[in-house]
Structures are given as C-alpha cells and as structure tokens.
Amino acid sequence: MEGMGRLMFDLSFYKGKKVFVTGHTGFKGSWLCRILVGAGANVTGYALLPETSPNLYSMADIDGNMRSVINDIRNQDALSAAFNEADPEIVFHLAAQPIVRDSYKNPAYTYETNIMGTVNILECVRKSGKVRSFLNVTTDKVYKNNEWVWGYREDEPLDGFDPYSNSKSCSELITHCYKRCFFAEEVTTISTARAGNVIGGGDFSNDRIIPDCVRAVQNRRPIIVRNPQSVRPYQHVLEPLFAYLMIAAEQYRDKRYSGWYNVGPDEQDCVTTGALVELFCEEWGNARWENRGELNAPHEANFLKLDCSKLKSVFGWKPRWNISKAVEKTVEWTKTWLSGEDVSAVMDKQIALYREGI
Numbered sequence: 001m002e003g004m005g006r007l008m009f010d011l012s013f014y015k016g017k018k019v020f021v022t023g024h025t026g027f028k029g030s031w032l033c034r035i036l037v038g039a040g041a042n043v044t045g046y047a048l049l050p051e052t053s054p055n056l057y058s059m060a061d062i063d064g065n066m067r068s069v070i071n072d073i074r075n076q077d078a079l080s081a082a083f084n085e086a087d088p089e090i091v092f093h094l095a096a097q098p099i100v101r102d103s104y105k106n107p108a109y110t111y112e113t114n115i116m117g118t119v120n121i122l123e124c125v126r127k128s129g130k131v132r133s134f135l136n137v138t139t140d141k142v143y144k145n146n147e148w149v150w151g152y153r154e155d156e157p158l159d160g161f162d163p164y165s166n167s168k169s170c171s172e173l174i175t176h177c178y179k180r181c182f183f184a185e186e187v188t189t190i191s192t193a194r195a196g197n198v199i200g201g202g203d204f205s206n207d208r209i210i211p212d213c214v215r216a217v218q219n220r221r222p223i224i225v226r227n228p229q230s231v232r233p234y235q236h237v238l239e240p241l242f243a244y245l246m247i248a249a250e251q252y253r254d255k256r257y258s259g260w261y262n263v264g265p266d267e268q269d270c271v272t273t274g275a276l277v278e279l280f281c282e283e284w285g286n287a288r289w290e291n292r293g294e295l296n297a298p299h300e301a302n303f304l305k306l307d308c309s310k311l312k313s314v315f316g317w318k319p320r321w322n323i324s325k326a327v328e329k330t331v332e333w334t335k336t337w338l339s340g341e342d343v344s345a346v347m348d349k350q351i352a353l354y355r356e357g358i
Contacts, residue, residue, distance in 0.1 A: 009246040011355075015040035020086050022073055022121055023047050023094030024066075027203045028137070030056040032092065032241050034347050037065045044086035046079060047095055048072060056202030059337070061344040073117035083124040090133045090248055093121050096168070100141070101207045103164035104298045114167035115174065122178045125188060133252035135244055136175045136192045140233055140264060140306050141165035143194075151233075151267075151307030154194075154260045161299060172260070179258070189251035189258040195240040196233030196264035196306055199276075199326055201333020201346065203237075209273055213280045213287070214334055223281070223289035228274030231303045233264035236326035238354045239319055246315060257314065264306035269323040279327040320357050 019036055023029045024045025036043045043066035050057045057063070069082040073095040096114050097103065103110040118136060125131045143152040144159035158173065160166040172192055179190040199210045209225070216223040240263040251257040264270075271279075274291070281287040311317050321329065329350050336346045 009242060009249070011035070011039040011245070013249045014090075014245070016042065017090055018042045018086060018088045019044070020083060020088035020091045021045045021094065022092070022117070023096060024068065025050045025055070025057040025070075026094065026098070027056055027200075027205065028198065028237060028241065029094050030060045030062070030202065031200065031237050031347070032094070032244070033062050033066060034060050034344070035241060035245065035351060037062050038348065038351070043067070044082065044088065045069065046071065046073070046082050052204040052206075054204055056204070059202065059343045060347060073120060074112055076120045076123065079120050080124055080127075083121075083128070087128075088131060090252065091121065091125060091131055091135070092244060092248065093118065093134070093136045095121075097164065099205060099207050100162050100164045100300060101298055103162055103167070107163035110163045111167045111170075114164070115170045118171040118174050122175065126178065126182050129186070131188050133248045134188060134190045135248045136171060136190075137240075137244060138168045138172050138192050138194050139165065140194055140196045140262070140304055141301070142169040142172050145301045145304060147301070147303045149303065149305075151264070151270075151305035152262070153307045154262060154310055161301070176260075189255045191247050191251055191258045192260050193240065193244055193247060194260070194262050194306065195243075196235050198237040198240060199234055199330050200237035201330055201337070201343065201350075209276060210280065210330060213277060213284075213289075216289075217284055217287050218338070223277055223287065224292045225273060225277055225289050226293055227300065227302070228272060228277070228291050229302070230273050230300070231270055231305065232273065232276075233270045233304065233306050234276055234323055234326065235263075235265045235269070235319065236321045236329055236354075238351065239263065239265070239321065239326075242354070243311065243317060246317065250315065259310075259314075261311045261314075262306040262308045263311060264308050265319050265323065267305070269319070270305045271323055276323070276327070279324060280331065283327050283331040320354055
C-alpha cells in the first residue's frame with residue numbers, strides 16, 4: 001500500500017468487474033461511470049432521470065456502454081430487481097437528495113431518499129451475499145458543526161444540522177449498524193466516504209456556487225454570492241471519485257481497509273466562497289461578482305474543514321489538483337460545452353491528466 005498516493009491507483013482492477021452505481025445520472029455519478037466504463041467495467045446504474053436540463057449524464061456518452069435503470073431508490077422492489085439482474089461484485093451508493101436548501105423545502109422527501117435509500121441498497125447487498133465491496137458516499141456535513149477552525153476527523157460526533165446533513169448522518173449510522181450486525185463475518189466489506197464540496201465541469205444543480213457562476217456569465221450578469229466568507233473544503237470532482245475507486249478496490253482485496261474516510265483538499269485549499277468565485281472570475285475573464293446576503297436565509301455552516309490524515313496514512317493518498325487547478329479545469333469544461341464541442345473528450349482528457357498528476 002505504501003506509495004499509493006504517488007503512483008496513481010491502477011484502474012485495470014475494474015476491468016471486467018460487475019459494478020452497481022446508484023445515482024449514476026447525477027453530477028458525480030456521471031463522472032464516475034465515465035471512469036468505470038473507460039476502465040472496462042460492466043456497469044449498471046440505478047437512478048431517477050437527470051434533474052436538470054442540460055445535464056452531464058446526457059452529454060457524457062456513456063448510456064450505450066452501460067445498463068441504465070431509471071427508477072426511485074425508495075422503490076425497494078424495483079431496486080431489488082435491477083440489483084439481482086446486475087449481480088454486482090462492487091457497489092457505489094451515490095443516490096441522494098443532495099442540496100441543503102432543498103432539504104428545508106422538502107424535508108420528508110430528503111429523509112425518505114437519503115435514509116430509506118441507504119436501507120434499501122444495503123438490504124440488496126445483505127440478501128445477495130455476493131457483493132465483495134460496498135461504499136456509501138456521504139458528505140463533509142455529517143459532523144456536528146462547531147464552527148471550528150480545524151478539520152473534523154472520522155471519530156467526531158455525527159449530527160448534521162439541516163435535514164440534508166442530518167439525513168446523511170443517519171445514512172452513516174445505518175451503514176455502521178449493517179456492517180456490525182450483518183457483515184462482520186461475511187465476505188462483504190463496507191466503507192463510507194465523507195467528501196468535501198466538489199466542483200467540476202457539468203454540474204448544473206441549483207443553489208451551488210459554481211453552477212450559479214456559470215449561469216451568471218452565460219446571461220452576462222454579475223455572480224450573486226450569499227455567503228462570501230463561508231469556508232468550505234472545495235475540490236475537483238475527480239479527487240473524491242478516484243479516492244472512492246481506490247477504497248472500494250483495496251477493501252475488496254483486503255477487509256482490513258474497510259472503515260470511514262474523509263476525502264478533502266489540503267489545508268491551503270480550504271478557501272472562502274468569495275475566494276473561489278474570485279478564482280472563477282480570473283480564469284473566466286470578464287466576469288464579476290456581488291456580495292448579496294439574504295434576510296432570514298436557512299441556516300448553513302460558516303466554517304467547515306476536513307482532516308484527511310486517515311486516508312493519507314492508510315493509503316498514502318494525497319490530493320493532486322489544488323483549488324486553482326480545479327477551477328481551471330471546471331472553466332475549461334464549461335467553455336468547451338458552451339462552444340458546442342465534445343465534452344466527453346474533455347472528460348477523458350481531464351481524467352488522463354489527473355491520473356498522470358498533471
């Protein structure tokens with residue numbers, strides 16, 4: 001395992017492997033499936049239709065190279081049927097209602113999706129008896145936020161404040177329970193990965209800062225920033241995805257590597273939202289932003305960092321792209337899309353450059 005961070009994880013592990021991905025039509029899921037398909041995996045995805053138009057999944061040119069099942073993670077019967085047909089060895093659980101502000105608008109749906117969705121996929125894994133590696137992708141927001149200036153570690157209390165964060169805390173606890181009660185002596189290995197805020201080409205979600213930046217420059221308007229002083233562990237989407245792939249593969253080989261892992265940037269790349277927008281404006285050119293807070297806005301954490309010492313220690317992992325590079329690659333993808341060029345080719349190019357550490 002020593003030196004894994006210096007030598008990029010070998011994707012050939014996934015060649016021919018049967019992989020099941022929930023949430024494959026989302027931003028992260030589309031990038032993940034592009035990587036897996038490129039690695040020669042036999043991929044089945046299960047998710048709702050993409051929520052936005054445009055959306056990355058439709059652009060990523062992967063639909064013809066994998067099996068896509070469109071249905072709700074809350075539908076246990078449909079999920080079980082798709083899962084049993086796929087008969088997977090490896091499962092990545094990404095399906096979620098992922099937006100903090102949306103969770104205030106529709107908390108019941110958020111809890112149903114993020115909690116029962118986790119129960120449903122774990123039930124599929126439990127009944128299968130054939131899954132070798134399961135990874136539940138959660139969030140940096142699972143921790144009880146004390147507005148500390150240092151990063152949260154994996155042994156800190158889990159108690160997310162808002163319905164999204166809280167439901168993901170519950171998803172973590174459910175995963176821990178299933179691991180103890182049903183998989184302690186089984187072949188299946190289980191981990192969770194708590195990732196920081198991701199940016200990258202192809203995110204069209206509402207109430208996320210980079211998509212807001214893109215929509216503003218498209219319409220030749222100033223970028224509106226609600227909380228420019230809030231600090232977040234921003235990272236390019238490829239950073240956590242390659243960490244997920246590494247964790248799932250290594251615990252497949254050796255059960256000792258199952259556990260709970262933070263995945264985030266180095267200290268110097270935990271920046272304010274205002275600093276992130278400044279980097280975007282500089283990289284884009286001819287863009288500007290305005291600080292415009294909201295009265296009676298829903299609560300969101302002001303200060304959030306992750307301590308990723310465990311991931312670094314166990315696997316020799318380290319981030320490859322700093323925040324400036326992450327913004328550069330995001331802008332590159334976005335300008336390619338706006339010019340009508342092939343974004344899937346840009347995805348492959350960025351994946352290759354990331355693997356090479358360039």
